[in-house]
Amino acid sequence: MKGLEFPVIGTKVKGLSRRFDLSDPKERKQYFEAKVGDEIKHLKEFLEDNTFIAYFLGKKNSGKGTYAKLFTEIFGEDRIEHVSVGDLVRKVHGEWDDFSKSPKFDELKKLYRGYISFDEAVETLLSRSTKKLLPTEFVL
Secondary structure, three states: OOOOOOOOOOOOOOOOOOOOOOOOHHHHHHHHHHHHHHHHHHHHHHHHHOOOOOOOOOOOOOOHHHHHHHHHHHHOOOOOOOOOHHHHHHHHHHOHHHHOOOHHHHHHHHHOOOOOOHHHHHHHHHOOOOOOOOOHHHHO
16 A cells, blocks of 8 residues: 555554553454554555455464454454464364265365375374474475
């Protein structure tokens, strides 16, 4: 968006000394309106005719889901689609027994073209733990 600057630092607003309770959705809305209301307005206008993809990357429990929820709250559920890799992996793992006995399993095995072998991907899924991160190749 030409002509718009979104500085990463310096979010203090001159003349604004009020404190906001960010755990209250109404106060959160007032907070964002006071801090970045114009920018939000411009982004909403941009999203009327355009699309935008954002990836939140960070360590486990670093706030990616929280930020995604804030974006959804600000821009609306019709504008934001949140895909959590962790939720996706947990769901697939939880449904694996039934899936592995279905025709879709055979189709996946036949069509699979990953960075690691199919058997290695399955082993990675089934032996995953909360102590060790999944390899990037598995996620891809």
